[in-house]
Amino acid sequence: MNEFDFIRSIKQSTYRNSTTIKGIGDDAAIFRQPYQDIVTAVDTFVDGIHFSNKTMKPFHVGYRALAANISDMAAMGADPISYLVSIVVPSHYSDQGLAEIYRGLDVIAKEYQLDLIGGDTVTGEQLVLSVTINGAVMRDKVRYRHLMEPGDVIFVTGTIGDSSAGLELLLNEQSDLNGAEYLINRHRMPTPRVKFAKALASIDRIALNDISDGIASEANELAQASNLAIYLEERDLPISNALKQFTRNQQLKYILNGGEDFELIGSVSPCNWQKVKQIAKQTETPVVIIGKVREEGKNNGTVFIKNNNDYNKLRPSGYVHKN
Amino acid sequence: MNEFDFIRSIKQSTYRNSTTIKGIGDDAAIFRQPYQDIVTAVDTFVDGIHFSNKTMKPFHVGYRALAANISDMAAMGADPISYLVSIVVPSHYSDQGLAEIYRGLDVIAKEYQLDLIGGDTVTGEQLVLSVTINGAVMRDKVRYRHLMEPGDVIFVTGTIGDSSAGLELLLNEQSDLNGAEYLINRHRMPTPRVKFAKALASIDRIALNDISDGIASEANELAQASNLAIYLEERDLPISNALKQFTRNQQLKYILNGGEDFELIGSVSPCNWQKVKQIAKQTETPVVIIGKVREEGKNNGTVFIKNNNDYNKLRPSGYVHKN
Structure with missing residues (x-):
């Protein structure tokens, strides 16, 4: 699978939040929150450090990465809205494994009504999954x-x-x-x-x-x-x-x-x-x-x-x- | 340098944008934009793929990574506001090199008036720098x-x-x-x-x-x-x-x-x-x-x-x- 097919395969066809104005497909994603504060956090998971094939299947790697980010939103009292995925994929990593990581991300994203709005997919020696999450919270409720x-x-x-x-x-x-x-x-x-x-x-x-x-x-x-x-x-x-x-x-x-x-x-x-x-x-x-x-x-x-x-x-x- | 000293060393003492409410130091960062749309993008740079010590000094790795993100904001007509840094650092990488990457990030951040509001620093085999940027744009000017x-x-x-x-x-x-x-x-x-x-x-x-x-x-x-x-x-x-x-x-x-x-x-x-x-x-x-x-x-x-x-x-x- 080439990069463009891959991006097409992970792109949502509709958005779960009305505040998600533009997701994957331009230079950046856009979301709208006029009466609340935007809350954002990033978490990074490295193969061999935070997980291994002994402890996680590719599905769990995706699921748990986003779960950790969603938990940061909970800890701020915020409502999670959207996320961006930066992933470093070794050249020997299988297309199926990559698809399973994204399925894990999407299963929990669906459960918590989050939109995937952007990302970057690059090659490297070691699998690295870095997820940035955005949420919103009423100003005096942080x-x-x-x-x-x-x-x-x-x-x-x-x-x-x-x-x-x-x-x-x-x-x-x-x-x-x-x-x-x-x-x-x-x-x-x-x-x-x-x-x-x-x-x-x-x-x-x-x-x-x-x-x-x-x-x-x-x-x-x-x-x-x-x-x-x-x-x-x-x-x-x-x-x-x-x-x-x-x-x-x-x-x-x-x-x-x-x-x-x-x-x-x-x-x-x-x-x-x-x-x-x-x-x-x-x-x-x-x-x-x-x-x-x-x-x-x-x-x-x-x-x-x-x-x-x-x-x-x-x-x-x-x-x-x-x- | 341990992780806490390191985070303290990169934390800004004041913020460049009045919209930056909370940066590093809690579960997530917060910024406020009531009349504009929030624009966000992520870019990832891997040692040996996007750069090497032949092409970039650590200072340039940081500078160029954030420059690429800022350019995405320009391409949307948006005003860059803040950024989060996720970095995978090999155990043999020097403290000085790491400090230089952050100096590169900070020099261009200062030039464009951006705030560093969060991040994640983890260990791995290969240096990976992933920067998420946030900006704002008037709704009809994207x-x-x-x-x-x-x-x-x-x-x-x-x-x-x-x-x-x-x-x-x-x-x-x-x-x-x-x-x-x-x-x-x-x-x-x-x-x-x-x-x-x-x-x-x-x-x-x-x-x-x-x-x-x-x-x-x-x-x-x-x-x-x-x-x-x-x-x-x-x-x-x-x-x-x-x-x-x-x-x-x-x-x-x-x-x-x-x-x-x-x-x-x-x-x-x-x-x-x-x-x-x-x-x-x-x-x-x-x-x-x-x-x-x-x-x-x-x-x-x-x-x-x-x-x-x-x-x-x-x-x-x-x-x-x-x-």
Whole structure:
């Protein structure tokens, strides 16, 4: 397949958003958003670094790449609209594999009503997929990380650690474990929490972050951006039944520094917690409180985690520093 | 340098556009454009494919990557606003080289008043630089390729073929030619025609395309998008004094299928040609007529080129088909 046939094969015939004015086919794409702010982010996935043929089929490479971007939109409270795909394809890579990557992109794009509006396809030694996403958000509803306040409760959606447990099963070729399929699916086809994040729009102030790098890292980002301290309760961290089969030490490793769950961690005033729970129910999103926000011990942004009645410092790396 | 230090080192302390609300530092970047359309494009450059250490220093890799994107904005009549950088860096690549790539990006970003608002830095085998650009344009001033009309004149800015002549000098290590520095500079640091394209806003209808793939390819894109025929005059194609030293056959190869000049080719009603010339003078942009647009021979979009009183078909590849 030559480049022009390929571009023709991935070009949408109609657009899912009325704001998409022009997609693939000119020097650039155009979209219209008069009353909202445009939100944009880019994520890059490299074969052999972020995935391999042991962990992902080409379909999953596409699916997961866009899922990670959509999750960034959720973490800003934004509505995803469109995406651009830059792909470096080795000359030995099959046409079918390439088509499967784009099918993975399109399946999740359809699910979240996104338009593919542009891209660049080039040759190289190593498969690299770089996706830029655009979304929109009402001006006063952006969910910045710095919006935490003392007294807030810290909540998290879904269950944490599944994705990295799934990844380890794939790397060790251990698919006989009970619930292995569930964990592997959580790694390959994560569920960005857009519906939930958008429904939170009725609440004035929320800080949000998506869990791409492990909850230890993301909680530290929130604490640092807001210059406050987060106190997490280790026993309240939500884990799936599949993950419960692992030892507690393994569970904690996956939960604290596993990452790639693409769940949301957030901070909200206790007065709004009932509202958050209601929205979670309406959007069928599991959500639990896992900690609180305080001034004490903040020191430019610090996270503590409680285990056996002791609060210890939780480093971004997931390392627990007992002092 | 670790990733966080690196991100801190490339983060702008202030933004050049009031529309840039949030850059690097959260899940996504935000910019505001209530009365205009947002225009976006992505371009990807791979070491060993699009450049090598024979043709570009790290500074030029950054400079040229963003120049190509800015040129896409010019080709849409849009004002470039901000950009995101996705970069794959081999582990053996030096910190200094990486800093130089970003310096190249920043030098041209400053010149065109663009903000760096996000990105992703990952490890890989081969250096890959992928830049996504965002711009804005008044709704009725988008310069689509399909806007040509029969009777239009075809114009081009600057001189064509310099960049690929410069590339060949670099590849053959021939820097002793008179004007070699000029041609090499045209390859490494092209000049996107934003000022000129923006000043054309007072003209109702113009079709524009930037010359990234050679004038043969770009003229065919215009002809096909507009479903019309373009008739080019070979003797009117503008060439620099430096290029005149080459044989006529070499000149034509560089001009027709050389590419990467990032000049603009456009189509406008003859009634507006005086206005175009005036704007060209104001913005110090050389511009000449190189052909016309007709219904005759269009056949889903065809380009003809006149040489020795004969019009021959000009393929997108630059091949002249005598029939």
